[in-house]
Every structure is written in C-alpha cells, then in structure tokens.
Amino acid sequence: MERNRSDERRTGARVPSGAAVMRSDVTEKLTREFFGEWARTGYAGLSLERVARSAGVGKAALYRRWPDKAAMASDLLSQVGLTITDAGERGSLEADLAAVLLAIRRVLRHPLVKRIVTDLHAEIGRTPALERAIRPFQRARRERVDALIDRAIARGEVSATLDRETAADLIGAPLYWRVAVLGGRSDRAHVERLARMIGAALRVGG
Amino acid sequence: MERNRSDERRTGARVPSGAAVMRSDVTEKLTREFFGEWARTGYAGLSLERVARSAGVGKAALYRRWPDKAAMASDLLSQVGLTITDAGERGSLEADLAAVLLAIRRVLRHPLVKRIVTDLHAEIGRTPALERAIRPFQRARRERVDALIDRAIARGEVSATLDRETAADLIGAPLYWRVAVLGGRSDRAHVERLARMIGAALRVGG
DNA sequence: GGTGGACGGAACGATAGCGTTCCAACGACT
DNA sequence: AGTCGTTGGAACGCTATCGTTCCGTCCACC
Numbered sequence: 478m479e480r481n482r483s484d485e486r487r488t489g490a491r492v493p494s495g496a497a498v499m500r501s502d503v504t505e506k507l508t509r510e511f512f513g514e515w516a517r518t519g520y521a522g523l524s525l526e527r528v529a530r531s532a533g534v535g536k537a538a539l540y541r542r543w544p545d546k547a548a549m550a551s552d553l554l555s556q557v558g559l560t561i562t563d564a565g566e567r568g569s570l571e572a573d574l575a576a577v578l579l580a581i582r583r584v585l586r587h588p589l590v591k592r593i594v595t596d597l598h599a600e601i602g603r604t605p606a607l608e609r610a611i612r613p614f615q616r617a618r619r620e621r622v623d624a625l626i627d628r629a630i631a632r633g634e635v636s637a638t639l640d641r642e643t644a645a646d647l648i649g650a651p652l653y654w655r656v657a658v659l660g661g662r663s664d665r666a667h668v669e670r671l672a673r674m675i676g677a678a679l680r681v682g683g
Numbered sequence: 684m685e686r687n688r689s690d691e692r693r694t695g696a697r698v699p700s701g702a703a704v705m706r707s708d709v710t711e712k713l714t715r716e717f718f719g720e721w722a723r724t725g726y727a728g729l730s731l732e733r734v735a736r737s738a739g740v741g742k743a744a745l746y747r748r749w750p751d752k753a754a755m756a757s758d759l760l761s762q763v764g765l766t767i768t769d770a771g772e773r774g775s776l777e778a779d780l781a782a783v784l785l786a787i788r789r790v791l792r793h794p795l796v797k798r799i800v801t802d803l804h805a806e807i808g809r810t811p812a813l814e815r816a817i818r819p820f821q822r823a824r825r826e827r828v829d830a831l832i833d834r835a836i837a838r839g840e841v842s843a844t845l846d847r848e849t850a851a852d853l854i855g856a857p858l859y860w861r862v863a864v865l866g867g868r869s870d871r872a873h874v875e876r877l878a879r880m881i882g883a884a885l886r887v888g889g
Numbered sequence: 890g891g892t893g894g895a896c897g898g899a900a901c902g903a904t905a906g907c908g909t910t911c912c913a914a915c916g917a918c919t
Numbered sequence: 920a921g922t923c924g925t926t927g928g929a930a931c932g933c934t935a936t937c938g939t940t941c942c943g944t945c946c947a948c949c
Binding site: 517518519520521522592595596598599600602603640642643646647649650651652653654655658660661667670671673674675676677678679680681682 | 723724725726727728798801802804805806808809846848849852853855856857858859860861864866867873876877879880881882883884885886887888
Binding site: 498499500503533534535536537538541 | 894895896897898899
C-alpha cells in the first residue's frame with residue numbers, strides 16, 4: 478500500500494502539533510468504491526463493510542469519516558461535480574433544446590450514474606436525507622430549463638404563459654426514460670429529433 | 684385463524700387421494716404482504732421472513748409455494764392485472780393521447796404501484812428475471828401506443844415515418860417522471876395540456 | 890529523534906435473514 | 920373412520936453486516 482506525500486493530504490484541517498490528518502487518497506478510494514458498490518448492489522444492498530474491504534481500507538478509516546451510510550451518501554453526493562451547466566444562447570429554441578439534451582445525455586450515459594440515479598429515485602421515498610442531498614442537482618436542472626424558456630419567450634417562440642413544470646418534465650423525462658430506465662441508446666439523430674419534437678410541444682404549450 | 688371451505692381452495696391442482704391443497708387465502712395474504720413489503724422496504728430490503736410474519740403465516744407455507752424471492756416476484760408480477768387496455772378510437776390524436784395518459788395515470792397513481800415501479804426499474808439491472816416478468820406490461824403499453832399512432836396516421840395527423848420508439852418515450856415518460864419519480868400531482872388539466880403538447884410533438888416527428 | 894494521529898487488520902457482541910426441518914393440529918377427501 | 924397433506928409455529932446452522940474497540944505500524948511534523 479502506497480503512502481502519500483504531505484501535499485496530497487486533505488486540505489483544510491488544522492494540524493495541532495506534529496500530527497497526521499486523514500489521508501486524501503484513502504478518502505478518494507472510499508468514495509470511488511462507495512459509488513461502485515452502489516451501482517453494483519443498489520443503495521439498500523450497499524454494505525459499508527464491503528466498501529472498506531474493496532477499497533483495501535480498514536473499517537475504522539471509513540467510520541472515522543462518516544457515521545453511517547446515509548451520511549456518507551449525502552456527503553458524497555453533495556460533492557459530485559456532475560452539474561448540467563448552461564451553455565447559453567444557441568439562436569433558436571430547437572438548438573437550445575438540443576444543447577440541453579446533450580448535456581443531460583452526457584451525464585446519464587456514465588455507466589455508474591445510470592445505475593445510481595434510478596436507484597436513488599427509488600430510494601428517496603425511504604431515505605429523506607437523500608432527497609435533500611440531490612436537491613441542488615434538481616435546482617440546477619430546473620434553472621437551466623428556465624433559462625432556456627426565458628430565451629424562447631424573448632424570441633417570441635413560445636408563450637409567456639407556458640407551464641414551466643410540464644415543460645421541464647417534457648424536456649428531461651423522455652431522455653431519462655430511454656437512457657437510464659430502459660438502458661437504450663441515444664445517438665445524435667435521436668437527440669435532434671427529440672429536440673424538434675419537444676420544440677413543437679413547447680410552442681403549443683401556452 | 685379462519686379456515687376456508689373447499690370451494691375457496693386454489694383451483695387447477697389435482698388431488699391424488701383424500702388430500703388437501705394449498706389454501707388460496709394463504710396465498711392471497713402472502714401476495715398482498717409481498718407487495719406491501721416491497722413498497723415499504725424496496726426489493727433489496729425485502730425479507731421473505733418478514734412477509735410471512737406480517738401475513739401471519741409460517742415460513743414453510745411461503746417456501747412451499749415459491750423457491751426464493753426472485754421466483755416469487757416474477758410469479759406474482761406476471762399475475763398482476765394492471766394492464767393498460769386500449770379503449771379504441773377517440774376521434775382525434777389529442778383525444779386519443781388524453782385517453783392513454785389517463786390510463787397510464789390511473790395505474791401510476793396507485794400508492795403501491797408508484798413505489799414498486801421505480802424500485803423495479805432500478806432492480807431490473809441486477810435481477811434479469813424481473814425484466815422477463817415485466818416484459819408483457821411493456822409490450823402491452825407499446826401495442827397501445829402503436830395502435831394510437833396507426834389511427835393518427837390513418838387520419839393523416841402524423842407522418843407514416845414517425846419514429847415510434849421516440850413517440851412512445853414522449854407519451855409515457857413525462858407522466859411517469861412526474862407521478863412516479865417526483866411524486867407530484869397530475870390533475871385533469873395537466874393531462875389535457877400534456878396531450879396537447881405531445882400531440883404537437885408527434886405531428887412534427889416524421 | 891520524538892511525538893501524535895491516521896493507518897490496516899482483526900476481533901467483538903448483536904441483529905437479521907436465509908433456506909431447511911421438524912412437529913402437532915386440522916380438515917377434506919376416500 | 921382413517922388417511923394424507925397443508926397449516927402455524929419453532930428451531931436449526933449458516934452467513935453477513937452493523938458499529939465499536941483494540942492493536943502495532945507508519946509517517947509527517949516539530
């Protein structure tokens with residue numbers, strides 16, 4: 478087992494005396510294995526003991542960082558950087574939609590994300606802490622969609638009374654359904670077709 | 684614990700001699716508790732021991748019927764009668780769509796179904812037997828959508844080259860997303876708005 | 890070179906489900 | 920009346936995870 482140099486240690490923790498700090502490489506290995514196990518076994522079947530074992534790490538190292546599974550999941554989820562960022566104006570509603578869809582697809586195609594997201598949605602009903610953890614992601618997606626709609630309204634492409642809730646469902650759900658739930662494919666032609674069809678839906682969605 | 688009269692016994696099993704047959708009331712109680720526990724704990728957390736216990740039944744009675752959890756789930760799922768049946772011609776694409784959406788919503792609004800379906804979709808990736816069990820449901824839904832599209836083509840409302848795969852995603856996914864995944868509401872106005880928007884999408888979906 | 894804290898590893902008692910096996914009681918059939 | 924198979928209930932040995940505790944080792948800092 479390799480050791481690290483001090484500059485790879487976790488930052489932000491004060492070192493009272495000549496002392497050690499929790500090693501970042503161990504934290505990273507635990508994080509990686511946590512999501513790997515999650516995708517393999519599902520949240521309910523996820524065993525912290527197995528996470529530590531497959532990370533090649535003692536259980537003590539894990540429990541020193543997180544008190545239990547829900548806390549670990551919430552903490553790690555909140556650190557995930559997979560946010561759907563806004564790429565800005567594309568010139569037309571359909572082009573904007575295609576850009577958003579490609580961004581969603583990029584996230585959902587990750588093999589781990591695909592497994593974890595569906596499992597997460599099933600688990601949220603039983604573990605409220607998880608819902609709080611993913612709220613930032615939902616908000617980011619919703620803001621992205623709102624910005625898209627604002628631009629379309631400004632261009633005069635859609636009505637200002639468009640139901641944004643339903644619009645958000647229409648934009649994200651079909652791609653989520655195909656890629657994450659059914660495990661199906663989505664090539665560029667599919668995304669463009671979807672963008673065209675959703676565009677037509679939004680134009681009548683006053 | 685009540686006993687039953689013979690006419691309530693399970694049918695279809697031959698009785699070799701003066702013998703008993705597995706009692707249908709026990710089977711029904713086990714079935715009910717199986718789905719109840721599934722909704723409460725999720726498939727992975729589902730314990731057959733707890734199912735038997737909360738059904739007020741010995742474990743032996745359960746294991747006499749099904750060898751294990753996957754077999755029990757597959758068997759019971761294949762017996763569920765919640766199929767989205769075709770109600771036939773409605774006169775216009777939008778009216779047909781509204782009828783399909785209402786049928787889907789009726790199924791998804793069941794509190795147990797809502798929980799179980801999302802959990803099932805997450806579990807399918809890990810338990811292939813479950814996928815085989817729900818294939819009839821997927822086929823029924825798909826045939827329903829295909830019939831709808833055929834009628835729309837016959838009316839000249841949509842192109843004959845419409846991508847049925849994408850159309851099926853567009854019809855079912857937004858409602859599934861809102862009702863089952865987000866746990867949100869869907870009133871009649873929502874369904875009608877959705878039907879109108881999806882109708883517009885299908886009309887440009889050649 | 891000393892010190893202190895995180896490390897891997899092992900063990901702990903407790904809880905729980907698995908799938909099986911036995912049992913006495915009951916009731917539908919011959 | 921007698922037979923036979925299902926019933927609820929209890930127990931079996933096994934495996935696995937939980938969360939905690941202890942140990943000797945390693946290493947960055949002072």
